[in-house]
Amino acid sequence: DTAVSQTPKYLVTQMGNDKSIKCEQNLGHDTMYWYKQDSKKFLKIMFSYNNKELIINETVPNRFSPKSPDKAHLNLHINSLELGDSAVYFCASSQDSGGGNEQFFGPGTRLTVL
Amino acid sequence: TQLLEQSPQFLSIQEGENLTVYCNSSSVFSSLQWYRQEPGEGPVLLVTVVTGGEVKKLKRLTFQFGDARKDSSLHITAAQPGDTGLYLCAGVKNAGNMLTFGGGTRLMVKP
Numbered sequence: 001d002t003a004v005s006q007t008p009k010y011l012v013t014q015m016g017n018d019k020s021i022k023c024e025q026n027l028g029h030d031t032m033y034w035y036k037q038d039s040k041k042f043l044k045i046m047f048s049y050n051n052k053e054l055i056i057n058e059t060v061p062n063r064f065s066p067k068s069p070d071k072a073h074l075n076l077h078i079n080s081l082e083l084g085d086s087a088v089y090f091c092a093s094s095q096d097s098g099g100g101n102e103q104f105f106g107p108g109t110r111l112t113v114l
Numbered sequence: 115t116q117l118l119e120q121s122p123q124f125l126s127i128q129e130g131e132n133l134t135v136y137c138n139s140s141s142v143f144s145s146l147q148w149y150r151q152e153p154g155e156g157p158v159l160l161v162t163v164v165t166g167g168e169v170k171k172l173k174r175l176t177f178q179f180g181d182a183r184k185d186s187s188l189h190i191t192a193a194q195p196g197d198t199g200l201y202l203c204a205g206v207k208n209a210g211n212m213l214t215f216g217g218g219t220r221l222m223v224k225p
Contacts, residue, residue: 042116042218045213045214056212092156100164103213107154108154
């Protein structure tokens with residue numbers, strides 16, 4: 001059983017397009033995250049949601065808009081894609097927003113903007 | 115400048131060798147985690163250390179949290195090809211579950 005799943009696995013698109021990445025977790029966790037991993041493998045948090053409420057929003061362009069329809073889902077919509085958005089995007093979840101909890105990561109979505 | 119600096123960035127060794135990976139910061143962390151990431155997959159938690167000076171062992175892997183809770187190390191004994199991957203340290207500061215990741219150490223163990 002997949003704990004944290006993301007779709008699509010790969011996404012290739014043109015500059016200026018709008019795209020979405022979906023994430024679902026079946027662990028019953030309250031908190032979900034989006035991370036961006038660049039070409040140098042540096043993993044940086046973008047957003048965190050706890051029970052559908054935004055709790056962390058790092059300095060991310062407002063072209064990125066997360067949406068959490070319920071606590072098992074956290075989708076990421078990106079408007080007006082730019083070359084610099086090319087990266088691997090990881091969704092993750094944890095039991096709650098308490099410090100030090102294990103985070104479970106999805107397999108990642110490799111986004112390539114041409 | 116990253117909050118958590120990992121060294122070395124790359125490490126290529128032969129099967130059977132020992133190695134140590136370091137994770138350093140000038141900041142104090144309430145806890146620190148080590149993850150391993152394999153190609154095409156997300157990071158997977160190996161261990162969490164919370165007490166200054168704490169040592170945890172996971173088979174051939176030994177993790178240590180610095181006394182001041184500013185740094186950590188991962189030592190692998192008799193490395194095997196299956197240990198190949200990207201090793202990431204991640205720290206939690208104060209309240210909240212925001213993990214700050216280090217830049218990672220890419221380990222390759224050749225048979």
